[in-house]
Amino acid sequence: MQVITSTGALEAFCKDAARFHYVTVDTEFLRETTYWPRLCLVQAATPERAVIIDPLAEGIDLGPFAELLADEHVTKVFHAARQDVEIFVKLFDTVPTPMFDTQIAASVCGHGESISYDNLVRSIVGEQIDKSSRFTDWSARPLSEKQLTYALADVTHLRPIYVQLRDEIAKARRESWVADEMAVLEARDTYIVDPEQAWKRLKLKVTKPRDLAALQALARWREKKAQSNDQPRSRVLKDDAIYELAQQRPRSAEAFDKLRAVPRGFGRSASGGEILAIIARVEDMDKASLPAVPHRPRGPSPKGAVGDLLRVLLKAVADSNGVAPRIIASSDDIDAIVLDDQADVPALKGWRRKLFGAKALDIKHGRIGLAASRKGVVEFEIPQDTAEAG
Incomplete structure (x- = not known):
């Protein structure tokens, strides 16, 4: 088992990997306390070789791996790619292309909806993965042999899975099905959250234009705060609090304490002061400047x-x-x-x-x-x- 901890060794692997038409890729990361995922490990395998890349190794430059991900002659094979790709977009400002997601491919081949990797390994490879290392601390060093074995299995089994699913798709003539899904995964906008559009992630529970203006402004503020402080959105302010603030729009620090979803004392914090300023601006907007509440089409009942x-x-x-x-x-x-x-x-x-x-x-x-x-x-x-x- 090779663990790559230097730029030279990584460059040699990537140069060799570029000879093949595909490479399987997976990552281990932590995200529980941050907005951006923290990359802790990268696993990669060609048809002949599998390695573990330690991105936390002192002095290592991941540039050669970024070049491999961008090599259009090499298909990058993932399982449930979105979170892995989000990491690479953040690190390298590019989306790996071309890409093949075995979870999507499995779904269009009749292996089940959103099938897990270990179930796919059991179904296609006929082996059982030991999942006991899945939720270990991947940022701690040194990593145990058990952790490394588990991590490497995420890309070694992916090789025969990719080959079989690729053949099944060709036999069923469903290449266009997969291509449509890959187009979404390979679009950079899939992984970029624009604070201006953050309100669209929330269910639209408001029906009045001024409430919507407040919801948009508060969601934008939270997204910027979460990104700049590298905090999960919920640690800045929970969704329920955003809805309540948008509809109640408190005008003083004391008024915050009457809200159920907002932590007590929040109105007297620096963030509370920023929200009061946001609400004041929303209240000062003239009616012509308020956003239109999205039209809700009327027709037969969906449950009819x-x-x-x-x-x-x-x-x-x-x-x-x-x-x-x-x-x-x-x-x-x-x-x-x-x-x-x-x-x-x-x-x-x-x-x-x-x-x-x-x-x-x-x-x-x-x-x-x-x-x-x-x-x-x-x-x-x-x-x-x-x-x-x-």
């Missing part, structure tokens, strides 16, 4: 007959394609489609639209119907004069 029909269609489509229904559309997707033909949901985009979304709209508007048969649920076209009469 149309929603029920779309759920039947989803199960039929999923069964016929050998994938879990959740891979194609979520319950929220269906609710959104019932309310809005132009809903911004995955089920109305890319391969999901071709497979399910377009049919869902046809059912909603009475262009096709569903019927039970010995072969299961089948679709049939409804004559338009009949649909219009109904």
